[in-house]
Amino acid sequence: MSGSSAALQPPADAVKPVRHPDAPAPGELLGAHYGGCFGCGGDQPHGLHLEARAGEGVRITAEFTVQAAHQGAPGLAHGGVLATALDETLGSLNWLLRTVAVTGRLETDFLRPVPVGTTLHLEAEVVAVAGRKIYSTATGRVGGPDGPVAVRADALFVEVKIDHFAQHGRPQEIRAAMEDPDQMRRARAFEVNP
Numbered sequence: 001m002s003g004s005s006a007a008l009q010p011p012a013d014a015v016k017p018v019r020h021p022d023a024p025a026p027g028e029l030l031g032a033h034y035g036g037c038f039g040c041g042g043d044q045p046h047g048l049h050l051e052a053r054a055g056e057g058v059r060i061t062a063e064f065t066v067q068a069a070h071q072g073a074p075g076l077a078h079g080g081v082l083a084t085a086l087d088e089t090l091g092s093l094n095w096l097l098r099t100v101a102v103t104g105r106l107e108t109d110f111l112r113p114v115p116v117g118t119t120l121h122l123e124a125e126v127v128a129v130a131g132r133k134i135y136s137t138a139t140g141r142v143g144g145p146d147g148p149v150a151v152r153a154d155a156l157f158v159e160v161k162i163d164h165f166a167q168h169g170r171p172q173e174i175r176a177a178m179e180d181p182d183q184m185r186r187a188r189a190f191e192v193n194p
C-alpha cells in the first residue's frame, strides 16, 4: 500500500525542480550538514551516521546501517529511526537546489522489517517545486541498491531563511555552530546567494 495524501500532491502551478549550477557533482559525498545532527552528524554516538551522495539531476543516494542502538522490536530497526533515515535523505536533496528547507510533512510506508546489521540503500528525488514548497520522494531498499523496497516516503519541505535556526534553536548550540568556521561554510553552501 502506498500513495501520498492530497497535502503532498504538487499544485497545478508547481514547476520542475532545477539542479543548482554549483550543486555538488554526481558521486560526490555530501558530508554532514551539522556534526550534532542525529541523522548525519559524526558527533552523535548513537546517530544514524547516514552518508549521502549527490546523484544525477535532482537525485541523491544514501546508505545507513542499522545498529543495536536503533532497535524497536528485538533485533529490528525502530520505525521512527527508519523515518529519520528517509527524512535525512530527503533533506539532503536541498544541497542540490542550494536551498535551506525543513520538513513540513513526511508520509512513510513501512513495507518490510529491517533487521539490525542491515544496510539500508536510500534514493531520493525532488519531484516538484511550488514557491517555497519542495515536493520529494524517497525509497529505502535492503540487500543492495536494487533489492526490495523496505520503506518509502513522500515529503513536503518548506524553504526557510537561515535565521530560522537562530530564532528557534537553543542558544548554546547556535553560538557554538556560529563560532565554528566549518559549520558556517556548510551553512553557506546551502544558500542560493551566499
Ligand SMILES: CCCCCCCCCCCCCC(=O)SCCNC(=O)CCNC(=O)[C@H](O)C(C)(C)COP(=O)(O)OP(=O)(O)OC[C@H]1O[C@@H](n2cnc3c(N)ncnc32)[C@H](O)[C@@H]1OP(=O)(O)O
Residues within 6 Å of the ligand: 007, 033, 034, 087, 088, 091, 100, 101, 102, 103, 104, 105, 131, 132, 133, 156, 158, 160, 165, 177, 186, 187, 190
Ligand atoms: C546553521 C545550520 C545550518 C544547517 C542548515 C540545514 C539544516 C537542514 C536540516 C535538515 C534536517 C532533516 C530535515 C528535518 O528534520 S527538519 C526538522 C523538522 N521540521 C521542522 O522542525 C519544521 C517545523 N515547522 C515549521 O517551522 C513551519 O511550520 C514551516 C517552516 C514548515 C512552515 O511555516 P511558515 O510560517 O514558514 O510557512 P507557512 O505555514 O506559511 O507554509 C508555507 C506553505 O507550506 C504549506 N505547508 C506548511 N506545512 C505544511 C504541512 N505540514 N502540510 C502541507 N502543507 C504545508 C503551507 O500550507 C503553505 O502553503 P501555501 O499557502 O504557500 O500554498
